[in-house]
Amino acid sequence: MEINIDKINTTLENFVHDRDWTQYHTPKNLAIALSVEASELLEHFQWRENESNNCVKENKNLMAKIEEEIADVAIYLARLSSVLDIDLNNVINKKLLLNEEKYPVSLSKGEFVKYSDR
Secondary structure, eight states, rough: OOOOOOHHHHHHHHHHHHOOOOGGHHHHHHHHHHHHHHHHHHHTTTTTOOOOOOHHHHHHHHHHHHHHHHHHHHHHHHHHHHHHTTHHHHHHHHHHHHHHHSSHHHTTOOOOOOOGGG
C-alpha cells in the first residue's frame, strides 16, 4: 500500500489555508516544529528500559501516544516538503536506492557498526 502524499498535502494545504496559517508555515518554523514533535515522540521512550517491540506494542495507552506523535512528525514532514516543493515520494525512493548502495547486504547484514567504520 502506498501512502498518498498528494492527498495528504492537499488536506494539509486546505487545513492551513482555512486558518490563515500559511504566513507561519515558513521552512524554518516547520523544521523547528518537526524537531519538537520528534522530541515529543522520543519522550515516550525516555527513561524506559530497552523494551522489546512486543512490550511497547502491547501497551495500548503508550501506543496511542506514540501513534499521535508519529502522525505529528509525518504531518510536519509532509508540510515542510510541500512548502519547499520537494516530492517526498521521489526523495524517499532516491534515498532508499542510495542506502542500498551505501549498505550492501554482504557487508552490512547483522552488523550494528557501519562496515567502513570497522
